Amino acid sequence: MKIAVVGLGKAGLPLAAVIADSGLEVIGVDISKERVAKINKGINPIPEEQELGVLLKKHAGSNLKATTDYNDAKQCDAFIVIVPLLIDDAKKPDFAILKQAFLAVAEVMKPKSLVVLETTVPPGTTETKVKQWLDSSGKPYYLAYSPERIMTGYSISRYREFPKVVAGIDAESGRLALELYKRFCNAVHLVSSIRTAELIKVAEGVYRDVNIALANELYKVSNELGVDFYEVRKYANHRYCHIHKPGNVGGHCIPIYPWFLINQHNVPLIKLARELNDEMLNFYAKRLQQIVPKGGKVLVVGLSFREGVKEVAYSRSIPLIAMLKQQGYEVYVYDPLFTEEEIRGLGFKYSKDFSSMDGIIVMNYYPELRDGLMLYKDKVVDVKGVFNDFAVD
Numbered sequence: 001m002k003i004a005v006v007g008l009g010k011a012g013l014p015l016a017a018v019i020a021d022s023g024l025e026v027i028g029v030d031i032s033k034e035r036v037a038k039i040n041k042g043i044n045p046i047p048e049e050q051e052l053g054v055l056l057k058k059h060a061g062s063n064l065k066a067t068t069d070y071n072d073a074k075q076c077d078a079f080i081v082i083v084p085l086l087i088d089d090a091k092k093p094d095f096a097i098l099k100q101a102f103l104a105v106a107e108v109m110k111p112k113s114l115v116v117l118e119t120t121v122p123p124g125t126t127e128t129k130v131k132q133w134l135d136s137s138g139k140p141y142y143l144a145y146s147p148e149r150i151m152t153g154y155s156i157s158r159y160r161e162f163p164k165v166v167a168g169i170d171a172e173s174g175r176l177a178l179e180l181y182k183r184f185c186n187a188v189h190l191v192s193s194i195r196t197a198e199l200i201k202v203a204e205g206v207y208r209d210v211n212i213a214l215a216n217e218l219y220k221v222s223n224e225l226g227v228d229f230y231e232v233r234k235y236a237n238h239r240y241c242h243i244h245k246p247g248n249v250g251g252h253c254i255p256i257y258p259w260f261l262i263n264q265h266n267v268p269l270i271k272l273a274r275e276l277n278d279e280m281l282n283f284y285a286k287r288l289q290q291i292v293p294k295g296g297k298v299l300v301v302g303l304s305f306r307e308g309v310k311e312v313a314y315s316r317s318i319p320l321i322a323m324l325k326q327q328g329y330e331v332y333v334y335d336p337l338f339t340e341e342e343i344r345g346l347g348f349k350y351s352k353d354f355s356s357m358d359g360i361i362v363m364n365y366y367p368e369l370r371d372g373l374m375l376y377k378d379k380v381v382d383v384k385g386v387f388n389d390f391a392v393d
């Protein structure tokens with residue numbers, strides 16, 4: 001059996017590597033020439049994923065071949081598509097990339113190929129849009145959906161540990177998808193419909209978003225009462241209570257998926273949670289204002305959307321920096337994942353000199369910075385509970 005994985009990003013490449021490691025032959029298709037060249041040389045383009053590096057060394061160029069040409073996947077029996085679906089400024093999903101990928105698959109696939117979508121989508125997308133794009137080929141095919149549930153940094157192990165959900169558009173498509181995924185995932189569950197599988201993934205992201213909003217409100221209440229939120233959380237949590245950590249919600253997963261439901265359904269709680277989480281930036285900026293008068297020097301610690309992943313897309317630090325600059329602060333940035341040159345290259349002032357700052361806001365949690373920051377505790381806005389022993393799980 002030969003499998004094509006379309007989209008070799010942070011989600012698709014670990015998947016391709018895990019499939020190759022199971023002994024199946026994989027053709028990885030991506031539009032980025034640079035990425036494809038790196039992968040074929042066995043170079044890991046996602047250094048945060050250490051286990052991926054090991055698998056690429058083992059399989060790149062043999063069991064796993066990357067290409068920019070969809071024609072190289074002509075002999076494949078199954079196509080797994082995992083390209084991004086983002087939202088535009090009006091928060092509406094932009095299907096352009098998905099459409100492009102599926103039309104390309106439709107052109108090269110053999111009749112009776114199995115096509116699986118893994119990208120998180122608004123429930124209903126696979127049976128409508130994706131089906132329509134594939135139908136344009138005039139060829140018979142099997143169609144399934146299986147949500148990607150990885151987390152960058154832990155992606156390879158997640159295939160062993162996380163239950164993998166699959167669903168087919170009909171019984172045979174579901175059976176074929178189940179058989180395929182069983183070859184490289186430990187626990188695979190065939191669920192009753194594609195819409196069910198699509199909603200499972202969106203529900204997971206929405207659950208986290210809403211619960212973070214709840215934690216943010218309880219955090220504000222704790223501040224007003226003069227009690228330690230993290231202590232409250234530690235002792236409130238038990239079998240029936242799972243209060244999340246408060247904070248900003250960045251990245252291209254959790255802040256996006258709620259909109260897939262908000263756009264199509266009457267979900268006021270989900271909408272309010274999304275808005276409340278976005279507003280946390282104002283809350284933290286106000287706390288900084290209480291420490292530093294306008295015009296002062298402030299340091300934003302953490303530029304990437306979360307600790308451990310070197311990516312600025314959808315990072316909440318970016319709008320925070322813009323907001324602080326607009327308020328008249330002199331803003332510096334430090335993130336241990338980025339070099340001074342990289343931070344300057346992104347258009348920010350660099351500093352790691354905590355002592356020269358009037359205020360510091362810690363957006364990401366880097367334990368190695370804790371002792372250094374501790375010396376200036378009084379001028380730190382601690383978004384991540386860096387100084388709080390109760391915050392460590």
Ligand SMILES: NC(=O)c1ccc[n+]([C@@H]2O[C@H](COP(=O)([O-])OP(=O)(O)OC[C@H]3O[C@@H](n4cnc5c(N)ncnc54)[C@H](O)[C@@H]3O)[C@@H](O)[C@H]2O)c1
Nearest residue numbers: 007008009010011012030031032083084085119120148152
């Ligand atoms: N990264 C995560 O932690 C994560 C977690 C769960 C689910 N996902 C899902 O995976 C999807 C993809 O996310 P990602 O993090 O891999 O994105 P990414 O930006 O890291 O990678 C996307 C890749 O797709 C490629 N691509 C774009 N258009 C293409 C096309 N027409 N044909 C072939 N390749 C194309 C890009 O060149 C890029 O390499 C997300 O939309 C989400 O639904 C991601």
